[in-house]
Amino acid sequence: MKSIWIITKRELSSIFDSLIAYFLLVLFLGFSGFFTWINGSFDIFIVGQATLQGFFFIANWSLFFFIPAITMRLLAEEKKSGTLELLLTKAITDRNVIIGKFLAALLLVCIALAFTLPYVITLASIGKIDIGGIICGYIGLVLVSASYISIGLYASSITTNQIVAFLSAIFIGLFFQIIFQVMAGSATGLLGEIFSTLNLQNHFESISRGVIDSKDIIYFASIIFLGIFLSELSISKRKIAG
Amino acid sequence: MDIKIEKLTKKYGVHRAVDNISFEVKTGEILGFLGPNGAGKTTTMKIITNYLFPDEGDVFIGGKSVIQDADSVKKHIGYLPESNPLYQDMPIIDYLSFCGLLQGISKEKVPSRVAEMVRICGINTEKHKKIGELSKGYRQRVGLAQAMIHNPDVLILDEPTSGLDPNQIVEIRKLIRELGREKTVILCTHILPEVEATCDRILIINKGKIVADGTAENLRKNSNSQETFTIKIEDGNANEIFQSLQSISTIGIVDFMDRNLNRFEVQSRPGCTSKREIFNLCVQKHWVLTELTPVETRLEDIFRDLTMN
Numbered sequence: 001m002k003s004i005w006i007i008t009k010r011e012l013s014s015i016f017d018s019l020i021a022y023f024l025l026v027l028f029l030g031f032s033g034f035f036t037w038i039n040g041s042f043d044i045f046i047v048g049q050a051t052l053q054g055f056f057f058i059a060n061w062s063l064f065f066f067i068p069a070i071t072m073r074l075l076a077e078e079k080k081s082g083t084l085e086l087l088l089t090k091a092i093t094d095r096n097v098i099i100g101k102f103l104a105a106l107l108l109v110c111i112a113l114a115f116t117l118p119y120v121i122t123l124a125s126i127g128k129i130d131i132g133g134i135i136c137g138y139i140g141l142v143l144v145s146a147s148y149i150s151i152g153l154y155a156s157s158i159t160t161n162q163i164v165a166f167l168s169a170i171f172i173g174l175f176f177q178i179i180f181q182v183m184a185g186s187a188t189g190l191l192g193e194i195f196s197t198l199n200l201q202n203h204f205e206s207i208s209r210g211v212i213d214s215k216d217i218i219y220f221a222s223i224i225f226l227g228i229f230l231s232e233l234s235i236s237k238r239k240i241a242g
Numbered sequence: 243m244d245i246k247i248e249k250l251t252k253k254y255g256v257h258r259a260v261d262n263i264s265f266e267v268k269t270g271e272i273l274g275f276l277g278p279n280g281a282g283k284t285t286t287m288k289i290i291t292n293y294l295f296p297d298e299g300d301v302f303i304g305g306k307s308v309i310q311d312a313d314s315v316k317k318h319i320g321y322l323p324e325s326n327p328l329y330q331d332m333p334i335i336d337y338l339s340f341c342g343l344l345q346g347i348s349k350e351k352v353p354s355r356v357a358e359m360v361r362i363c364g365i366n367t368e369k370h371k372k373i374g375e376l377s378k379g380y381r382q383r384v385g386l387a388q389a390m391i392h393n394p395d396v397l398i399l400d401e402p403t404s405g406l407d408p409n410q411i412v413e414i415r416k417l418i419r420e421l422g423r424e425k426t427v428i429l430c431t432h433i434l435p436e437v438e439a440t441c442d443r444i445l446i447i448n449k450g451k452i453v454a455d456g457t458a459e460n461l462r463k464n465s466n467s468q469e470t471f472t473i474k475i476e477d478g479n480a481n482e483i484f485q486s487l488q489s490i491s492t493i494g495i496v497d498f499m500d501r502n503l504n505r506f507e508v509q510s511r512p513g514c515t516s517k518r519e520i521f522n523l524c525v526q527k528h529w530v531l532t533e534l535t536p537v538e539t540r541l542e543d544i545f546r547d548l549t550m551n
Contacts, residue, residue: 003344014331081329083327085293086321089316090316090317239293
């Protein structure tokens with residue numbers, strides 16, 4: 001347990017030290033702020049309702065692109081420089097290394113989301129807000145982020161090139177973000193239902209509407225566990241293959 | 243803590259990188275692990291440190307299997323890989339603290355252990371820097387520090403003096419010898435003088451198999467080398483001395499080292515010794531023998547004999 005936190009702390013320090021964290025935070029908050037308050041069709045003043053639905057939609061998409069940018073370095077870089085080899089010979093399990101890195105990325109996203117809490121306060125001062133719905137929306141974002149982090153982590157574990165890690169994460173993510181939805185639209189019956197269930201947006205929307213259904217939790221939990229499990233498998237594979 | 247390698251085999255496809263090797267290293271022993279490139283040295287080190295799994299065989303450290311009990315064994319091992327991978331963007335102190343914490347040192351004890359490592363490895367003047375700003379020699383020292391910070395019973399060092407200047411090399415060798423008094427050390431290297439200077443025992447591996455195992459003395463005794471002397475004889479004509487030496491029955495080869503100074507290199511026939519014959523020859527001819535120095539078979543030659551085939 002303790003060793004997971006040691007990894008997480010180191011990873012976070014590294015991300016902040018390299019200024020990547022600051023860049024991404026500024027970009028994320030910039031995008032979110034701009035499209036929530038200033039311009040665009042989801043802009044609160046245009047919509048005219050005291051709701052953060054627009055923000056959640058924007059955040060969903062900006063996180064989709066920013067998360068691979070965070071995860072791409074988590075394993076690929078360490079594999080390339082050889083530091084992963086040394087790390088794995090220390091008194092820590094492969095699994096704890098993966099979980100530590102996962103948590104580091106998740107914490108960064110949570111920090112970014114925490115910076116948007118002023119939106120909630122501002123909104124509360126200009127209209128009547130549905131606090132339950134807003135909390136659910138944030139939970140949804142965290143779950144979506146966790147899912148994309150685990151996908152990004154896996155993409156980083158199968159290559160030594162950060163760009164390939166980034167693009168692979170986007171590629172896999174696109175299926176969950178759009179492609180399944182498109183396929184659900186053109187398929188009927190059982191196939192259509194399967195694609196519909198696999199589509200991430202459905203589950204995110206249902207949570208952000210204010211209802212946390214076990215079905216959605218299971219969906220996100222499955223992706224998260226699968227991503228982490230496959231990442232662990234990927235780095236453990238070296239033991240057999242060399 | 244002793245190390246026992248039992249029938250270790252590791253294959254990469256069809257190629258046997260490590261082929262059924264077995265050996266032991268006792269507590270307090272420094273073992274020099276030599277071999278040509280591609281012989282299987284680094285692969286063996288990676289298996290001992292649980293970075294790779296062997297296809298057959300096992301490694302026992304302090305009686306515990308590295309494969310079955312990896313988690314309890316790893317904290318007793320300190321490893322310095324050949325490539326000495328480091329986090330370039332981390333400050334030295336942060337990195338050493340990270341390594342210490344990871345290896346199980348409690349948070350309270352870490353600062354003092356880090357300070358101790360900085361002192362022992364001589365990185366005091368650079369300790370405020372990030373690793374990426376260090377020269378190769380100092381990076382090597384940081385690598386050594388992270389291997390030792392948790393005071394492991396077993397040290398696996400792969401080319402520890404690589405990239406160091408002659409002064410640093412002497413210091414690091416001294417350090418390894420000191421550590422070797424209580425710890426069990428395996429030292430992988432190409433540098434034969436380093437092996438002689440630091441190690442109690444030598445293991446030579448070639449093409450995945452062990453071809454020599456013993457102290458430097460034993461290896462010399464067992465090798466098929468002929469006795470060789472450097473001789474200096476004052477007075478007398480160089481050519482005459484040359485002929486006379488050649489005529490001694492036990493001598494195989496005579497070579498001029500320096501005609502003006504009458505220095506020769508003389509090699510006896512296999513299995514023969516010529517000390518007395520040379521002395522008696524000089525007495526007979528009234529020559530003054532001022533130098534009769536045995537030339538030790540170089541480890542390089544033994545290494546070459548065993549690995550060139």
